[in-house]
Amino acid sequence: MRKAWIVARHEFSATVKRAWFVVATLVFPLLFLGIGGGMLLLARHTVQESERAISGKPVGLIDLWGGLETAPRGFQVRRFASEEPARLALRDKELASFVVVPPDYLGPGRLKIVSMRRLTISTLDRAPLPQGFDDWLLENVLRGVEPARLARARDPAPFSLEFVDASGRTSDEDGMAAFKRSAAAYGFFLLLFVSIFTSSQYLLQGMAEEKENRVMEMVLSSVTADQLMLGKLLGLGAAGLLQLLVWVTVPVLGLAGFAVQIAIAPAAFAMCLAYFLLGYLLFGSLMLGFGALGTNFRESQQMASVWSLVGASPAFVLVALLEDPQGAIARVFSFVPFTAPTTMMFRYSIDAAGTPWIDIAGSMLVLAASTALALKVSARLYRVGLLLYGKRPGLREVWKWMVRSA
């Protein structure tokens, strides 16, 4: 164990001193914050621009229905008899937009809005009309109705939602809280996936470099292959953990700085840590074992890439997990060891109260048992693969070695 510890210390120290590790550790969360913050600012700016362009100018109106008789409040209307002069005024930038109210407006008729402003992703749900235009239409449609009814018609279904789960527990979470919960779930999913596979990539790269540098035999004359593998898993796991902590801390501090609070249960952090460790040991050992069969980094990556693909598979069912975090798909993915870490974290972040403890314990048990088996099989492949130079074994050979170790 002492030698595994020395190897672990060496691997950790060599990894965290590398320039790309420092860059990846610090730049990734800053990039995440930068892109997120930038998009938010850009969206706000676009909406404001859109509103500013509309609010400063009158809106053109061709009232073919003939019911819009009252004067609007808060914006100006310039009436036209037909579309032609309205288009000219729009082209000369005298109008922000113009609206054609069809003669059958009270029937199936639809408004026609003509504007020089294109919709953007952040203004998709906003017609290019001034604020208060809808109210003005409603006021004219319901002319003569008492003010209280008119006010209710403007906001006919205000609600407060009380959610009841299968066990009868209730929560009164609003839409924003639900959004934050989803954001946290996506954040944990991404964080866990990226940190597990980044750490596993470090392992793969280090091992391939040792093979390419021919340093392996010298090291193996001093430590056993099992000590070397354990040391690498521990050392690079610690480096991955450090990276994970930075990746968690920086965005949390950064978001706190923006006064944005994301609803995350403290237990979620503990679960994230546990799933990271188990997931990393599972994928890391498999990548080391199978990666050792390659004769250079590229080949090692090819041999190990199948595990990355398997690990990424929950991404294809994220929508299903979001819709029904306790559904059949979610539960199946929770008990498959390769998909358990990210799926369980996603489920728990979305619906902590509704996630049965048996699912959490069961998925961890399956994951732990699979990790133990993977370590055993991978140790065998690693021992055999380390001394293979310039010769890639066939599938039959690999299978034989795996079966022998199991």
Next chain:
Amino acid sequence: MPALEVRGVSKSYGTKIAVDAVSLSVEPGQVFGLLGPNGAGKTSLLRMVMDITRPDAGEIRVLGAEPGPATKDRVAYLPEERGLYQRQRVGDVLRFLGEIKGLPSHVAARRAEAALDRVGLLETRRKRMRELSKGMQQKVQIAAVLLSEPEFVVFDEPFEGLDPVNRVLVTDLMKEHAARGAAIVLSSHRMDQVEAMCRQVLLLDRGRTVLEGEVGAIRERFADHSVLLEAEGDVAGDPLVERTEPRGPALRAWLRPGSSPEALLASLVSRGVRIRRFERALPSLDEVFVRAVKP
């Protein structure tokens, strides 16, 4: 007690037999030569001795014990396929290699500096490995092998890529370690170096032992009825000489069947040939190697 004892060891990879019932013994303080053409099974044998792979049959004892975690700290190995961590600093690499040999960190650091000093590379300790030339990297590797002061060392082709000055340095280092009692196995294609360093050798070919014993006795066994002489006069025309071949300032003369060196010497003297040097010609290890493994 021998430092290394190999008894009837065999190893196969699939259907290929890499090592076939090989036995040998190396005493403390001895430099033992392991010879053989490419693919003879030398590296396969050495990997088993170093507990990197396991034999299919036979027994290996290193320093009185089975090769394993218990013996790893007392042995050292300079493999043929070698290299070091290219991105790391020379001093850090050596300290790490010392620590995994069981040395405490501060001792490993001190020994690393001493070993670097011994090979003339102390000033490179803060440089990264990739900044060193290939020859310098090889000297660092040799320093790495010796810094744990092992009781048993295996050198697999240690002279590959070294210039004559550094070959002498490596030879001296091996002699120093043998002098303090370390057993050394030297596997090399450089027959001249093996001949100069080793009293005992073993020649492998296609996994099997072809020759084993003292260098002098082996050369005697392969002697081909010829003499080496430096003389003035007609040697080739002597009736007891079958043919001659110049060897630098000397001449190698093969005797006719039935004649002896003593008879030839008497014949030459009686014919007025002036003799400055006359000795039995023994084949070099190179010649023995070629003749022994000739298909």
